[in-house]
Amino acid sequence: MFQDVSKSIETCAAFYGDDAQAMKQYLIEGQQRAISLPNRGPIKFDGNGAIHGDILEAYSTYGFYIFENILNETELKDLADDLESLRENFPTEMGATTDASGRPALGVDNKAMTLQWAKPLSDPLGGTAIANGRHQVKLFEPQPGVDAPQATPFYLAGSLQFSLACLRTYGHPGLLKMAEAINGKDFTPFHEGLFIKYAGLGAAVSWHQDGDTHWDNPDAGQDSHGFNFMGQVYGSTAVNGVWVVPGSHKQGRLDIVKMVADAGSERLPDAVPIICNPGDVVINNRQLLHGSFANTGFETRVTVNFGFHRRSSVLNVLGAGIHADAATFDEEFITQRSRVIGMAIAARQQRFPDEVPYEYAPDADERDPLIWRDDMQASLKDYNLMDLSI
């Protein structure tokens, strides 16, 4: 049912020196705990066409849910093909302005954040002040091979302007139904990107919770910082995947330094890896404690990441300034940023004409349904300057 990654587990553990045996055991036991959780399955609806209550209950309990096999084969191939073309257009090295064919590289004339690089197998965020210091501890940094590059692509922000396949996945009707179930019919965008975790090179992301703005808000609850969908193009494993502490989204802001000290290592005992096959999409509460280790294994992970918020979490709120410069999100700002939802639905409808498209309630008054044309994608340039960062 899941790919066998025992070779990667062995190889990964060997990087950890004296902790090799402990790491191996952690990966194997985490994998077993993850698979035994009752929070995965195909998307299911009730008699009214709403997301089935069992799914909502499991998501609420654990803070994440895995929609198995929700991206069809055509969609997965489109995503993989787009990832290949994006990769061919990446700068030849960090700071370069052309790609390997001499073309202007992806993102060179963008104002907004685009491609981010990291030193192979490093933990670039852990223990730093980046993102308001949310990554409180630094994870172990395995030593990369002598032939490893100085830096490797790590994250591509604003992905919908670069990949039509990602834009179409953003308009997935089942996933948007889930967004509606969690955040209400007038849900809003958040931010989109691609996490790139190359086999043998991919950097770590230290333990953290994503939210920033509402921790001290007395009216806030477990859904106040929204969620991310994480679509898996090649699958996700104990070695290359995100690990989460189930249920931690209900516990407020956590003292991660203390948790690591109490555990005696960075291997938090209650955490589990998110294990997915290609085509699975995870919904992950942003308040859930999560992180990922350096990818010392043989499988590359690329995650198609896109999140949504409750309108009440962003309306007239001063943004955190993490994904884009801080701004106060008034109605007009939100309406403009939300335009991408209608575009995604239209782009998807053109590619999958037999599918019943999602109807986004805030666009219900539009006189004519939007018909997608490929030249519309250019209008998304730098759209992520308006990310709803909270």
Ligand SMILES: [Fe+2]
């Ligand atoms: Fe995160």
